[in-house]
Amino acid sequence: MEGVSTFRTSLFRGALGAVSGLLAGYTALAVAELVASVVRPQAGPVTVVGGAAIDRTPAGVKDFAIRTFGENDKLVLQLGILAALGFLGVLLGIISLRHRRTGAAGVLLFGLIGAAAALSRPDTGGIADALPSMAGAAAGAAILYLLAGKLSATPTQAAATDGGWSRRGFLVAASVTAVGATAAGALGRTLTGRRAQGAVASRSAVKLPAPSSPAQPLPRGVQLKAEGISSFTTPNSEFYRVDTALVVPRIDSDTWRLRVHGKGVTRPRTYTFRDLLDRPLIERDITLTCVSNEVGGPYIGHARWLGVRLDDLLRECGVKPPSKGGKADQLIARSVDGMTLGSPVEDVMDGRDAILAVAMNGEPLPFEHGFPVRMLVPGLYGYVSACKWIEDIELTTFDSYDAYWVKRKWARKGPIKTQARIDTPKPFARPTAATVTIAGVAWAQHRGIRRVEVRIDDGPWQDADLAAQATVDTWRQWSYPWKTTPGGHTLTVRATDGTGQVQTEERTRTIPDGASGWHSVFVTAG
Ligand SMILES: Nc1nc2c(c(=O)[nH]1)N[C@H]1C(S)=C(S)[C@@H](COP(=O)(O)O)O[C@H]1N2
Numbered sequence: 001m002e003g004v005s006t007f008r009t010s011l012f013r014g015a016l017g018a019v020s021g022l023l024a025g026y027t028a029l030a031v032a033e034l035v036a037s038v039v040r041p042q043a044g045p046v047t048v049v050g051g052a053a054i055d056r057t058p059a060g061v062k063d064f065a066i067r068t069f070g071e072n073d074k075l076v077l078q079l080g081i082l083a084a085l086g087f088l089g090v091l092l093g094i095i096s097l098r099h100r101r102t103g104a105a106g107v108l109l110f111g112l113i114g115a116a117a118a119l120s121r122p123d124t125g126g127i128a129d130a131l132p133s134m135a136g137a138a139a140g141a142a143i144l145y146l147l148a149g150k151l152s153a154t155p156t157q158a159a160a161t162d163g164g165w166s167r168r169g170f171l172v173a174a175s176v177t178a179v180g181a182t183a184a185g186a187l188g189r190t191l192t193g194r195r196a197q198g199a200v201a202s203r204s205a206v207k208l209p210a211p212s213s214p215a216q217p218l219p220r221g222v223q224l225k226a227e228g229i230s231s232f233t234t235p236n237s238e239f240y241r242v243d244t245a246l247v248v249p250r251i252d253s254d255t256w257r258l259r260v261h262g263k264g265v266t267r268p269r270t271y272t273f274r275d276l277l278d279r280p281l282i283e284r285d286i287t288l289t290c291v292s293n294e295v296g297g298p299y300i301g302h303a304r305w306l307g308v309r310l311d312d313l314l315r316e317c318g319v320k321p322p323s324k325g326g327k328a329d330q331l332i333a334r335s336v337d338g339m340t341l342g343s344p345v346e347d348v349m350d351g352r353d354a355i356l357a358v359a360m361n362g363e364p365l366p367f368e369h370g371f372p373v374r375m376l377v378p379g380l381y382g383y384v385s386a387c388k389w390i391e392d393i394e395l396t397t398f399d400s401y402d403a404y405w406v407k408r409k410w411a412r413k414g415p416i417k418t419q420a421r422i423d424t425p426k427p428f429a430r431p432t433a434a435t436v437t438i439a440g441v442a443w444a445q446h447r448g449i450r451r452v453e454v455r456i457d458d459g460p461w462q463d464a465d466l467a468a469q470a471t472v473d474t475w476r477q478w479s480y481p482w483k484t485t486p487g488g489h490t491l492t493v494r495a496t497d498g499t500g501q502v503q504t505e506e507r508t509r510t511i512p513d514g515a516s517g518w519h520s521v522f523v524t525a526g
């Protein structure tokens with residue numbers, strides 16, 4: 001009888017130990033977020049550990065994550081980190097029942113790991129970035145030591161004082177900790193939110209000037225009526241998002257600066273947001289595509305952008321393209337979050353509409369898409385051109401510097417490959433109509449789309465009807481009226497670009513320079 005009750009009591013103590021560990025972890029995170037709200041919101045432990053994990057993830061795993069979790073990949077990563085921390089908290093809590101100091105030291109160790117992760121990030125703000133993790137860990141360790149102390153009475157004593165000081169003392173201490181940590185976390189979030197208010201206000205205050213060179217009006221008929229086809233212009237709220245930022249940078253455009261410097265820059269300059277808005281602005285239709293887009297995938301979007309010509313700005317700084325004797329063949333764009341993207345200077349200055357964009361579909365850039373300024377180069381995948389939250393342009397050479405993704409095994413150069421996608425019917429659809437409209441989009445930015453063909457099963461290639469082409473830098477819609485026959489059918493599409501090159505059948509992975517191959521869907525007609 002007594003044995004059973006002792007067992008129950010120690011089980012109970014074990015559970016309370018686990019609770020102590022969880023509370024210690026919770027306190028550590030809350031205090032760290034509070035300190036981060038003062039130091040730098042991006043230096044919070046979950047953000048830096050997650051960011052460091054992203055930095056170190058092999059290309060294959062990252063590709064898997066993007067493929068499997070899509071744009072939720074960051075959420076999954078953060079939840080994973082929290083789950084791991086919860087597990088470790090429970091473990092340390094139980095250890096601390098026997099070894100109070102060891103438990104507390106364990107919490108401090110995780111603080112050190114967080115601090116190391118913070119200092120390893122490409123956007124690290126220096127030693128101050130270690131503070132949130134260290135302060136959080138110190139608070140967590142103290143709490144674990146305290147709570148474990150409340151539980152350190154022997155089981156028989158605890159049983160003897162059932163409902164007495166030791167249990168009540170623990171409950172009071174645990175409750176105070178929970179409330180205090182929650183308050184600290186809430187205060188941290190409020191402070192971080194207040195910090196962002198300047199940025200939000202600066203964005204609301206932006207008055208977009210009229211372009212001196214407006215976009216050509218979209219030709220009638222760029223948008224087909226087929227049900228289920230993509231909308232030609234992607235609304236900002238639906239535009240795909242691919243980046244490594246666990247916390248979206250919120251930059252105040254009033255304090256933002258863009259520095260241009262490096263090899264062959266005879267007149268280095270720093271531009272303010274006002275400087276850019278005061279220049280002649282061009283408005284252009286450009287379709288953006290991610291190199292991580294699988295055949296048939298969703299990482300493509302189209303918008304009308306407003307911004308300054310990048311070639312003009314570079315010339316003003318004395319930059320010449322390599323073909324005109326320029327010393328630099330690579331332009332490194334650097335963002336406030338430490339991302340680096342390298343574009344060929346030749347492409348940027350060959351007359352195409354490479355821009356520093358300030359607006360997307362008629363409004364200042366959304367924070368997620370790079371406010372206040374991002375770069376865009378028609379014809380190049382985003383990872384080698386479309387730097388969001390840009391703050392620095394450095395002219396250099398491909399031989400002397402590898403940008404972020406290139407260090408991670410992606411190709412140095414990333415011209416967009418010709419692709420076509422079937423938007424409708426959806427895979428495994430069961431259409432019943434006698435004639436079914438097969439329709440979708442095709443793209444080969446900066447070369448344009450000349451032809452799209454559709455094939456039913458192993459039948460002959462047949463020309464699809466092309467929608468109007470806006471410009472060579474945009475995607476193009478197509479459709480094909482298919483007279484169905486009952487049964488299962490594989491529908492395949494391929495495009496020909498503006499140079500006459502037919503899209504290759506050869507299937508490749510997205511790594512290292514973008515997926516190739518034909519998109520097909522299987523449907524059952526009947
Ligand atoms: N600062 C920053 N800019 C970035 C990235 C990033 O991770 N960080 N990702 C690039 C990639 S891979 C792509 S495809 C485009 C996506 O732009 P979007 O999120 O506005 O669609 O942004 C590019 N610019």
Ligand SMILES: [Mo]
Pocket residue numbers: 242289290291292381382383
């Ligand atoms: Mo990308």
